[in-house]
Structures are given as C-alpha cells and as structure tokens.
Amino acid sequence: MIRLRARRPVPPAAPVPGDVLAETRGLHVRLGAREVLKGVDLTVRAGEVLALVGPNGAGKSTLLGALAADVPPAQGLVLIHGRPAADWSAPDLALRRAVLPQSATLSFPFTVAEVVRMGRAPHAASPAADDRAVAAAMAATEVTAFAARPFSALSGGERARVALARVLAQQTPLLLLDEPTAALDLRHQELVLRLCRSRAHAGDAVVVVVHDLGIAAAYxxxxxxxxxxxxxxxxxxxxxxxxxxxxxxxxxxxxxxxHPRTETPLIIPRRDL
Known part of the structure; x- marks a missing residue:
C-alpha cells in the first residue's frame, strides 16, 4: 500500500513594504439578522500599522475577524496574500496571519511559557528555533519573569500581554490585533504600540483595533x-x-x-464645565 505524505505548508516569502497582504472588496457581513458591515473596501499593506477606530458597534472587530478569515462574508471578497481567504487551508493561514482576540481564556492549567509556545504550532521549526522565538516574544512583552506561573493566575493585563506574546511568537507577516491595549496600564499600552511600529518597520503589516484615538494618532x-x-x-x-x-x-x-512638541493630533472631548 502506498501512503501519501501530507503536504507541509510552506511559510510565505518575506513581504516587501507596500505589498498588499490583506484586502476587502465590497465586503458585507451579517451576524444573525443584522448587517454589521456594508460594502467595506480596505487594503492592508506591509510596512504599515493600520488602526481601526470608531464607536461601539461600528463593526471594527467584525472587520478584523473577516480579515482573519474567521468571519465569513455574506457578500464581497476577502483576499489574504492575494488569494480569496476561503482558498487557504487552516495550516497555510496560520503561517500568514496571527490573530489576537479581545479576550483570552483557557480551560487547562497551562503555564505562561506553554501558552506562548502555542504560537509555534504552525511551524516545522527546530526546538532551538522555537525556543528563540518564544524567548524573544516573552521578552518583548515583558512576561519572562512569570514564565512558570499558571496563565489562570495572572491579572487581566498580564494575560493580555501573554496572549500578545503568543501572537508574536507565531512570526507571521500579518498581525491582526483586537483591542490589545484595553486591559493595560499606561506603560504597557505604549509598549504594545511600539511593538506594532517595530513589526511594521521590519516589513510586516499590523491591523489593530483601538478605542484610544490619541494612541491611534501617535502610532x-x-x-x-x-x-x-x-x-x-x-x-x-x-x-x-x-x-x-x-x-x-x-x-x-x-x-x-x-501636540506642542510633535504636532501629533491630540483628541479630547469638549467639556463645558
């Protein structure tokens, strides 16, 4: 009997700044009876941080989910690396985009290091390469000090940073981050957005949902x-x-x-007190 060996997905080539890594064309999305997205055209390019902003219920997280191929379109098209999202297998997608959801919950008592290492699952790398990627991601998000602690024992902000470390360890050219700063203190909000800029500077594309317009304006x-x-x-x-x-x-x-020093827009509510 001849056994056919399953094809191992191959990571994509490093993008060139300006390459289109994801795109929506005339995108409509329905959740139940509600049309959440209505004809959205958007392009995501390598070398850029793209912030999705808007009020609650505007469709930001749904758009991020559609770009991740996690939310199916009712009409229109989502392209990832130039191909319709539905044409990619799950293993191929996992090497092309990494997704950070709004919240991270785990039912089993994994340690911080084990959670971050989950980001390496799509890769056929050596244990040494996995170790380097995990260590770098944990250092970047400042979670190395509690690597052995159970994920469930962390604060909300610490969990958010560990979840981001998992995404960074995945080492994909397209990062899709849903409110990564929501649970973070002032220092770590800045840390996360600096990481986003650093990844874009290295040639990746980063799409981030944020509510803080000042952060979006700055980064x-x-x-x-x-x-x-x-x-x-x-x-x-x-x-x-x-x-x-x-x-x-x-x-x-x-x-x-x-801003008096950088000229970056500062957005504040008008208050008549």
Whole structure:
C-alpha cells in the first residue's frame, strides 16, 4: 500500500513594504439578522500599522475577524496574500496571519511559557528555533519573569500581554490585533504600540483595533474610521482626525489639538464645565 505524505505548508516569502497582504472588496457581513458591515473596501499593506477606530458597534472587530478569515462574508471578497481567504487551508493561514482576540481564556492549567509556545504550532521549526522565538516574544512583552506561573493566575493585563506574546511568537507577516491595549496600564499600552511600529518597520503589516484615538494618532500610519458598518474616512491620522468628522461619528463634540512638541493630533472631548 502506498501512503501519501501530507503536504507541509510552506511559510510565505518575506513581504516587501507596500505589498498588499490583506484586502476587502465590497465586503458585507451579517451576524444573525443584522448587517454589521456594508460594502467595506480596505487594503492592508506591509510596512504599515493600520488602526481601526470608531464607536461601539461600528463593526471594527467584525472587520478584523473577516480579515482573519474567521468571519465569513455574506457578500464581497476577502483576499489574504492575494488569494480569496476561503482558498487557504487552516495550516497555510496560520503561517500568514496571527490573530489576537479581545479576550483570552483557557480551560487547562497551562503555564505562561506553554501558552506562548502555542504560537509555534504552525511551524516545522527546530526546538532551538522555537525556543528563540518564544524567548524573544516573552521578552518583548515583558512576561519572562512569570514564565512558570499558571496563565489562570495572572491579572487581566498580564494575560493580555501573554496572549500578545503568543501572537508574536507565531512570526507571521500579518498581525491582526483586537483591542490589545484595553486591559493595560499606561506603560504597557505604549509598549504594545511600539511593538506594532517595530513589526511594521521590519516589513510586516499590523491591523489593530483601538478605542484610544490619541494612541491611534501617535502610532498608526493609517486609520480607518468606521461608523455603522461603513468606512467613514480612511487615511493618515492627520487626514482623518478632524473635529467635524470625529464629532459626527461619535456623537460627541471633540477638540483636535496639535501636540506642542510633535504636532501629533491630540483628541479630547469638549467639556463645558
């Protein structure tokens, strides 16, 4: 009897800055009876941090899930590395994109180091290469000191950093991060966005859902402002973050002021106290 050996997925070649790693064309997504995304066109390029911003319920996480091929379109197309998302096998996808969900829960008592090592599962690497990737990811997210602790014993912010370390250890050219800073303190919010910029500088594409518009303005190369399932504006933070656009989308008057040193837009609610 002849046994056919299963094809081992091959990691993609390193992208060139500007390469399109993910794209949506006329994307519509329904969740139950509700149309959450309504004709979204978006391009994700290597070498950039793209921030998805907008009010609650605007469709940010759903769009991220569609880009990850985790949420199927009702209409339109999602392309990953130039191919329809549905054409990729799960092992091939795992070598091309890494996904950080909003929350991470585990039912078994894995240690921090074991959770981070899960990111190496798609790779056919040597144990030494896996060790190096895991150690680098843990150091970057500052979780090395509690490598032996159970994941379940960590605080919310510590869990978020460990989950990000797992994504970094996966070493894919496309990172899709859903609110990675939500549970973090001031220092670690900045740390995470610096890591995003570093990965983009190295040639990867990073898509990050954030609610803090100041963080998006400081670290994103481009932002997509979502409202009611559509992209209301897309461009650089300076182009998108106008007082009128943000006030209209959020239903809250805001002021946009230049940072006194960097000129980066600072967005604050208008308060008449």
């Amino acid at each position: 994103a190369h481009r932002v997509a402002l979502l409202c009611a399932g559509r992209v209301a504006a897309e461009g650089t933070p300076a182009e998108v973050f106008s007082e009128r656009a943000l006030s209209d989308v959020y239903g809250q008057p805001v002021e946009v002021l230049p």
